[in-house]
Each structure stands twice: as C-alpha cells, then as structure tokens.
Amino acid sequence: MPVTDVNIDAENLTMTVVADLAAPIERVWAAYADPRQLERFWGPPGWPATFTSWDHSVGGRSLYTMHGPRGETASGSWEFLSIDEPRGFDVIDAFANDDGTPAEGLPSMRMTFRFEPIETGTRMVNTSHFDSAEALEQLTAMGAVEGTKLAMAQLDAVLQDLRDYAEGKGTVVDILDDTHVRITRLVNGPRELVWRAHNEPELMKKWLLGPDGWEMTECVIATEVGQTHRTRWAPVGDTEGEPFGFEGESVLVDAPRRSVQTQRMIGVPVQVLNDLNLYEEDGATLITLYIEYPDAETRDMILGTGMADGMEASYDRLERELLAV
Numbered sequence: 001m002p003v004t005d006v007n008i009d010a011e012n013l014t015m016t017v018v019a020d021l022a023a024p025i026e027r028v029w030a031a032y033a034d035p036r037q038l039e040r041f042w043g044p045p046g047w048p049a050t051f052t053s054w055d056h057s058v059g060g061r062s063l064y065t066m067h068g069p070r071g072e073t074a075s076g077s078w079e080f081l082s083i084d085e086p087r088g089f090d091v092i093d094a095f096a097n098d099d100g101t102p103a104e105g106l107p108s109m110r111m112t113f114r115f116e117p118i119e120t121g122t123r124m125v126n127t128s129h130f131d132s133a134e135a136l137e138q139l140t141a142m143g144a145v146e147g148t149k150l151a152m153a154q155l156d157a158v159l160q161d162l163r164d165y166a167e168g169k170g171t172v173v174d175i176l177d178d179t180h181v182r183i184t185r186l187v188n189g190p191r192e193l194v195w196r197a198h199n200e201p202e203l204m205k206k207w208l209l210g211p212d213g214w215e216m217t218e219c220v221i222a223t224e225v226g227q228t229h230r231t232r233w234a235p236v237g238d239t240e241g242e243p244f245g246f247e248g249e250s251v252l253v254d255a256p257r258r259s260v261q262t263q264r265m266i267g268v269p270v271q272v273l274n275d276l277n278l279y280e281e282d283g284a285t286l287i288t289l290y291i292e293y294p295d296a297e298t299r300d301m302i303l304g305t306g307m308a309d310g311m312e313a314s315y316d317r318l319e320r321e322l323l324a325v
Contacts, residue, residue, distance in 0.1 A: 002156060003149045008140060013130040015144065019152050022121040023159040029086035029115060031158050039064065041154040044147040045182055046275050046290050047074070048258075053100075058083055063100045069260045069275045069292070070251055071225075073098065081110070088114040093128070107135035150176060162186065162281035171312040173303065178296040183289040183308070185315045189323030191280035194287065195256035197322055198276065199223065204231075207318040210310035213239030222250035222261060229261060270298055287315070 002019040009016070021028050031037045035051035043049035043066040051064045058080055065075040075098055081090040094108035102108075110129040115122050130136040153176075157165050166172075166186035174182045187194060197203045201219040209216060214233050222229035232245030245266040252260035257278055264271040275290040293299040 003152045006145050006148065008136070008145070010133060010136065013133060013136050015128045015130075015136065015140070017124075017126045017148055017152070019124045019126075019155070020118065020120060020122075021124060021155065021159060025086050025115050025117050025122045027159055028122045028124065031155065032089070032113065033085070035062070035064075037158055040158050040279070041151055042066075044150040045154065045176060045180065046292070047147075048277070056080065056083070063096060065098070067252075069273060069290070075100070075103075077102075086115060088112065107131070107138055109135070109139070146177070157286070162279070162286055163284055166286055167284070171308050171315060173308050175299070179293045179299065181291045181293070181299060181303070183291065183311065185287045185311070186284055187287060187315060187319050187323055188284050189319065190283065191256050191278045191285045193323060194278055194285045194318075197318060198259070199255075203322060206321055208314050209233070209317065211313050213237065214241070217243070218245065222248075223253065225250050225253055230266075232266070270294065272298075272302075 002021050003017060004020050005016075005018040007016045007018075008014075031041075033056060035054040039049040039051050042064065046069045047066040049064045049066045051062055053061075053063045055061055060080050062078045062080075063075065064077070065073050067073055075096040077092075077094050077096045077100065079092040079094075081092065083089045090110065090112045092108060093111045095103040095106035097103050107130065109131075112125075112127045112129070114125045114127075116125075128139075130139070163186070166184060169186070171183060171185045174184075176182055197207060199221055201221055204219050204221075205216045208231075210233070213236055215236050216231060217234045218230060218232040220228070220230040227250050228247065229250065230245065230247040232243060234243040235241045246263050247266055248262035248264055248271070250259070250261050251273070252258065259276045261274050261276075262271055263274050271294070273292040275292070277288040277290070279286045279288070293302070
C-alpha cells in the first residue's frame with residue numbers, strides 16, 4: 001500500500017496524505033491528468049469513479065460519479081485552481097448532485113497535490129484544506145481517511161503495465177478490513193470473452209469447477225438486476241465430498257465491466273456480496289473480485305476453507321480451456 005502517512009491537523013484544518021509511488025514523476029502526473037486512468041483509483045474499492053466531463057485547464061471544472069455496489073451513487077466536482085506539470089496542481093473538490101450542481105449541506109475543500117522525485121520513484125503529498133472544524137469532522141466521520149488509503153492502494157496497478165503488475169502472481173487475496181476482501185487474478189484473454197465465461201452457462205460449466213474431480217450440475221445465470229442465480233456442484237467418480245451450491249440475486253450489471261451479486265450457500269443463511277470487476281489491457285484481463293462479509297469471523301471461516309486454491313484451479317482452467325482457444 002503506497003500511503004505512508006495520514007495526518008489530520010485540527011488546528012490548521014487540514015488532512016495530509018503522503019504516498020510513496022514506485023514510478024517516475026512523469027508517470028504519476030499522467031495518471032492524475034488522464035480521466036480514464038484517474039477513475040481507476042479515484043474512489044475506494046467497490047466505489048469506482050467515472051469522470052463524465054473533464055476540463056483540465058485553470059478555471060476548468062470536471063465532474064465525476066462514484067458507483068457503489070448496491071446501485072448507490074456519490075458525485076463530485078473538481079475546479080482547477082492551478083496546474084504545474086508535472087509537479088502538482090490545486091483543485092476545489094466539492095460534493096455535487098447528479099446533474100453537477102453543488103450539493104447543499106456537504107463540505108467542499110481546497111486540495112493541493114504535490115509530486116517530487118525520490119530515490120524509489122515519486123512522493124505524493126496531498127493536502128485538503130477545510131473551511132471549518134465542522135467540515136473537517138464531517139468528512140473524517142464519513143470515512144475519508146480509510147477510504148483514501150484503500151483508494152490509493154489501487155494506484156500501483158495503474159502506474160505499471162498490467163502484465164508487469166499481475167502476470168505470474170496467480171490468485172492474490174488481500175484482506176482490506178474486517179468485512180472486505182479483494183481477490184485478483186490476471187488471465188490472458190480479452191474482457192469480452194472473460195465476461196461471457198462468467199455469464200454463459202455452457203462456458204461456466206467448462207471452467208468454474210474448483211479442484212479436479214467436480215462437475216457443475218446446475219447453472220442458472222442472473223443477467224438482469226433482480227434476477228436470481230443458482231449454481232450446484234457434485235463430486236465425480238471417486239472424488240470425496242458432498243454436493244453443494246450457491247444462490248443469490250443480481251444487484252448491479254454493467255456489461256462487460258462489472259457485476260454485483262448477493263451470494264449464500266444453499267441451506268445456509270449467511271450472505272455475502274460479490275463485486276466482480278474486469279479491466280483489459282494489452283490483450284489481458286485483470287479479474288478483481290471484492291467480497292463483503294457480514295463480519296470478520298465469517299470472513300476468516302470462508303477463507304479458511306481453501307477457497308483461494310479452488311479459485312486458482314478454476315482460473316487456470318479458464319485460461320487453458322477457453323481463453324487459449
């Protein structure tokens with residue numbers, strides 16, 4: 001995680017975030033000056049941003065909307081006060097309504113971004129200046145500190161070529177907090193095909209099997225919000241184990257980029273939220289799955305079943321049998 005320090009100064013009404021980034025200053029600048037790159041990390045996991053307008057000039061105003069996993073939205077705007085390529089820029093960051101108008105009752109702040117070369121790459125210092133102690137307290141109460149850390153943790157994947165960042169690492173599990181886990185896996189294949197492999201029963205039955213010796217006996221796909229999904233597996237031949245399955249509902253569909261579904265084991269009341277995101281670069285697709293658990297105990301219990309090993313076996317099969325064709 002690139003964030004090395006977060007300091008809240010109640011006397012001077014500031015919040016300062018320091019991050020050390022393993023990339024030259026020109027590369028870091030490019031990530032902040034390109035809305036398509038910026039929206040990959042401007043927003044914590046599960047709340048990706050989309051910049052709907054972009055005027056990167058002094059006096060220019062840009063609008064963005066973050067999309068939550070249950071269909072929630074939170075919009076904001078940047079008004080550029082100064083631009084000093086590649087050393088930094090200043091903006092007024094404000095909450096906004098969906099139409100871009102300022103949102104009443106929510107704080108705005110002046111944000112300064114400063115980039116400086118260091119031996120390992122670039123140090124970013126981001127300072128938010130508030131108009132009042134109440135505004136500072138309101139934003140921190142909304143989870144600004146933790147949200148900033150989680151958002152910045154996504155920046156490493158943006159600054160490197162996708163293959164350099166993820167190829168050969170297999171299935172990676174990152175525990176984000178007590179109830180959230182991020183699972184990533186790079187697969188060599190286009191996003192459209194990876195999306196189809198997650199949403200077409202005849203394809204899912206070929207790869208989503210976990211360890212060898214299992215077969216998918218039922219596959220009902222939810223292709224629209226509100227529809228139910230259901231999958232069941234059973235052992236084959238001499239494989240030990242009992243048949244099992246999962247079911248749930250579709251919460252969000254943004255083909256071929258994102259799908260959010262509730263999931264519970266059939267016969268078990270515990271429910272999780274699966275937020276699947278697909279990003280393609282240079283013919284490879286990064287699969288990112290954010291999982292929201294009801295509590296840390298449930299998180300640890302499910303991870304302890306060997307879930308990650310089963311996922312790696314499935315992703316390996318996906319590459320071998322579908323994407324390599």
